[in-house]
Amino acid sequence: MDALSSLPDEALIDELQRAAFSYLVEYTDADTGLVADTSRDGSPCSIAVVGFALSCYPVAVENGWMARKDAAARVLKVLQFFFRSTQSDQPDATGYKGFYYHFLDMKAGRRVWQCELSLIDTALLVAGMLTAQCYFDRNDEREIHELVETLYRRIDWRWAQNGEETLSQGWKPECGFLHYGWEGYNEATILYILGAGSPTHPLSPASYSGWSVTYQWENMLARDVLYSGPLFTHLFSHAWIDFRGIRDTFMQIRGSDYFENTQNTIAVHREYCAHNPGGYAGYGRDFWGITAGDGPGDSEMRENGRDRRFFGYMSRGVPIGPDDGTIAPWAMLASLPFDAKAALAGTRHLLTAYPQVCTRKRFASGFNPTLSGAGSGWVSEGWYGLDQGLLVMMIENYRTGLIWRILRGCPYIRTGLKRVGFEGGWLTPP
Amino acid sequence: MTEGPTPLPPKSHSENKLLDYVRPVDWHNPEPRNPYDLVIVGAGPAGLAAADLAIRLGLRVALIERNRLGGNSLNAGTVPSKAIIHAAHAYAAKRQAEEFYASGFTEPGLNFGAVMARMARLRTRIAEYHSAGRLQTLGVDLFFGDARFSGPSDILIGGTRLHFRKALVATGARPKPSNISGLDQVGYHTSESIFELEELPKRLVVIGGGPLGCEVAQAYCRLGAHVTIVQNDPKFLPREERDAAETLSRSMARDGVVIRLNTTVVGARLQGGTKCLDTLNNEVKDCIEADVVLLSIGRVPNTEALGLDIAGIECDGAQGITVDDFLCTTNENVYAAGDVCASDKFTNVARSCARMAVQNALAGKEKRQSQLTIPWCTYCDPEIAHIGLHAWEAKKKSIPAKSFTVMMHDVDRAILDGQDSGYVKIHVKEGTDTILGATIVASRASEMINEISVAMSAGLGMRELSRVLHTYPAQSEAIRMAALAYCREAAFS
Numbered sequence: 061m062d063a064l065s066s067l068p069d070e071a072l073i074d075e076l077q078r079a080a081f082s083y084l085v086e087y088t089d090a091d092t093g094l095v096a097d098t099s100r101d102g103s104p105c106s107i108a109v110v111g112f113a114l115s116c117y118p119v120a121v122e123n124g125w126m127a128r129k130d131a132a133a134r135v136l137k138v139l140q141f142f143f144r145s146t147q148s149d150q151p152d153a154t155g156y157k158g159f160y161y162h163f164l165d166m167k168a169g170r171r172v173w174q175c176e177l178s179l180i181d182t183a184l185l186v187a188g189m190l191t192a193q194c195y196f197d198r199n200d201e202r203e204i205h206e207l208v209e210t211l212y213r214r215i216d217w218r219w220a221q222n223g224e225e226t227l228s229q230g231w232k233p234e235c236g237f238l239h240y241g242w243e244g245y246n247e248a249t250i251l252y253i254l255g256a257g258s259p260t261h262p263l264s265p266a267s268y269s270g271w272s273v274t275y276q277w278e279n280m281l282a283r284d285v286l287y288s289g290p291l292f293t294h295l296f297s298h299a300w301i302d303f304r305g306i307r308d309t310f311m312q313i314r315g316s317d318y319f320e321n322t323q324n325t326i327a328v329h330r331e332y333c334a335h336n337p338g339g340y341a342g343y344g345r346d347f348w349g350i351t352a353g354d355g356p357g358d359s360e361m362r363e364n365g366r367d368r369r370f371f372g373y374m375s376r377g378v379p380i381g382p383d384d385g386t387i388a389p390w391a392m393l394a395s396l397p398f399d400a401k402a403a404l405a406g407t408r409h410l411l412t413a414y415p416q417v418c419t420r421k422r423f424a425s426g427f428n429p430t431l432s433g434a435g436s437g438w439v440s441e442g443w444y445g446l447d448q449g450l451l452v453m454m455i456e457n458y459r460t461g462l463i464w465r466i467l468r469g470c471p472y473i474r475t476g477l478k479r480v481g482f483e484g485g486w487l488t489p490p
Numbered sequence: 491m492t493e494g495p496t497p498l499p500p501k502s503h504s505e506n507k508l509l510d511y512v513r514p515v516d517w518h519n520p521e522p523r524n525p526y527d528l529v530i531v532g533a534g535p536a537g538l539a540a541a542d543l544a545i546r547l548g549l550r551v552a553l554i555e556r557n558r559l560g561g562n563s564l565n566a567g568t569v570p571s572k573a574i575i576h577a578a579h580a581y582a583a584k585r586q587a588e589e590f591y592a593s594g595f596t597e598p599g600l601n602f603g604a605v606m607a608r609m610a611r612l613r614t615r616i617a618e619y620h621s622a623g624r625l626q627t628l629g630v631d632l633f634f635g636d637a638r639f640s641g642p643s644d645i646l647i648g649g650t651r652l653h654f655r656k657a658l659v660a661t662g663a664r665p666k667p668s669n670i671s672g673l674d675q676v677g678y679h680t681s682e683s684i685f686e687l688e689e690l691p692k693r694l695v696v697i698g699g700g701p702l703g704c705e706v707a708q709a710y711c712r713l714g715a716h717v718t719i720v721q722n723d724p725k726f727l728p729r730e731e732r733d734a735a736e737t738l739s740r741s742m743a744r745d746g747v748v749i750r751l752n753t754t755v756v757g758a759r760l761q762g763g764t765k766c767l768d769t770l771n772n773e774v775k776d777c778i779e780a781d782v783v784l785l786s787i788g789r790v791p792n793t794e795a796l797g798l799d800i801a802g803i804e805c806d807g808a809q810g811i812t813v814d815d816f817l818c819t820t821n822e823n824v825y826a827a828g829d830v831c832a833s834d835k836f837t838n839v840a841r842s843c844a845r846m847a848v849q850n851a852l853a854g855k856e857k858r859q860s861q862l863t864i865p866w867c868t869y870c871d872p873e874i875a876h877i878g879l880h881a882w883e884a885k886k887k888s889i890p891a892k893s894f895t896v897m898m899h900d901v902d903r904a905i906l907d908g909q910d911s912g913y914v915k916i917h918v919k920e921g922t923d924t925i926l927g928a929t930i931v932a933s934r935a936s937e938m939i940n941e942i943s944v945a946m947s948a949g950l951g952m953r954e955l956s957r958v959l960h961t962y963p964a965q966s967e968a969i970r971m972a973a974l975a976y977c978r979e980a981a982f983s
Binding site: 174232234235238239240243244273274275276277278279280282284287289313335337338367369379380381382 | 740
């Protein structure tokens, strides 16, 4: 690990990006093309991870890690899987109404764990499909284009509204739509934009504004931010869409944009960790990344008269919490496009002080140095596909802007953005 | 164990004393002095506040109560619950003993009977102010019995007819009954009986994650019961913002409350003498065992058997008596106030609306209930208090809002008190310093919110609030810190 931390910035980023991409290759099923949620034995596929993988193949091609025809073949395989998969209201189907279940069996491709038909994870999958469609656009790659067109057009976004203005978080054949909705700003921006952009079953015009009315524009820790606690909510949609200079009504009023908002949020996260009100081990201006991720599990500890309570996999946030001293080691580097200096300083500090968070040059999902009973702190076992995929995309956007550039050319993204009220910047006709 | 109009039997000296105040056993209703300027039906917080004001206005007043003076608030709700919550809070403070006193602290044992006796003693003390004797001394004609309108200007109590110029209906509300299959047979408590338990239950299941359900769950858990709370929504306190509800959820979990969100109780049965509640979480079935069950799923207005139709008073079973903005019913001589007609079923709202109704009915005023700025609080730890608009409510009214947030872990006094969980969030109309509302999550939120209430009522904005000196250290300093953040931001914009 010393060798890694001693590399200059460009080389360090290269190494970490390529290692992250290798997860997506290593944990892809050869028959279905589905990608495992985690590296742990028996892990099912997460459809969101497939979406990240589809978005990363162009990165691999452009960086010379994979031949274009090999990448296209991988893309085609998984698209064919989804095209042929069972779409029905049966509890063991792969999807319904064009949406897909959150977790699928890696081999059979059917629903597992009685999980939900996930709207946001379908959106992340579809964002990846559209990325591949736009990139693999040669004549001999025509099937990719057509499959994505079919798969995107068949999604019934209007059905997912269930007669309401806004979207719930999912549906189950056993109980219908989930009670959970989207309240406040979060990672769902990409979901609403893709739903609005549909040429066949678009979300109703008031859907996005119905959601954004729950946003909270806040001044906290001396910064104005559109508040959402977990860091990943400020990153996911940005992996695909370049929000620099384009604004919806909410941001027009505030004279800001979503890119700048993520920058300010990162500043709030760093300030919070420097202040470290919970007194957690390790926290500092170069030790941050409080977000959704794996955690030590439900346990309690008493330290210096303070009750410590730890959580398993959950969405952690700043400054309101929850915060149990666990960070996501990948999150700082995934913030490269927004604050490269902070991202690199934090990543370097992490690699130097806590090299155990990075094995085979891949970052673990969670790390908690406060849990001293575990020796040098608790480290999540193995790797999570979402983390690796996001990292590949964000590093590429920082270096070349490749994914952002590809999706600027996606007509459905452009239409979706315009329909929900974005304008200006690169959306302005030349 | 289910609710009913019959007073619970007295159990102690405190209870006997309480009855002397709120329902004297040897009470004789007075001879009517018809016609009355004002007849008030119901002597809960609204009825008592109305009687107090009407007497001060020099009016001839009759007050009718079918049960106990003080209503639910005094006898079975706000007052007893807060006494028990405080005892639970004090008992839970033992957890901080290691921090305060290092090691060697002996955990005190709990005498649940003493907790309940203290509650009964304090309730009796508070009841004295509302006693039948005091009302009689003030000149209120107090009648105990079931009231029923017999015409647009007449009310019957048994065989006694009262004739009125104006009347006020303030009969309150009662716990919503069970619609869960088998629960009636298994037996359950409501807010009207849960504070009368003589023994701490080993296993308590609370159905409903509203304010009362959360308060009872946390308090009884802290006193040593194994508590499970079941809420059919994905979060507690549906009226509060998500962060506040989630902060409370984490706090309850830290105390040891077992939390079952998004879960519905679909049936209840007895199994070997144990209560079993069948639950459904999405499609997953489960069973929770309980010794005591509290049903806390809301309240329904008391409008039955009042003869409202005879007096031409419209009412809706769920919403209660229909009133206009001046609290007048569809009978121009009859007003209503409190839980029987209000969507905000709080003691402070009941009292304010009752005074408003009296002024509108008899003093020629035109006071509108829509002008009230209502603070409320859920008395868990941390407390969750709110006033005015939420940010999303402002946006729905097309008012651009910005929130100024100060974390309690940045407030010196909160740190010193070991009460640094929570935040103050003040919503301001963008481009102005007008306060639209606020949410406070803090150990003393119920006190702190009143500073915002004063500011909003007096029309003070964030600039003036920033200039108000606070004692140091004080948890309410968080409010000034938010106002100062506004001023800093305004200076640069």
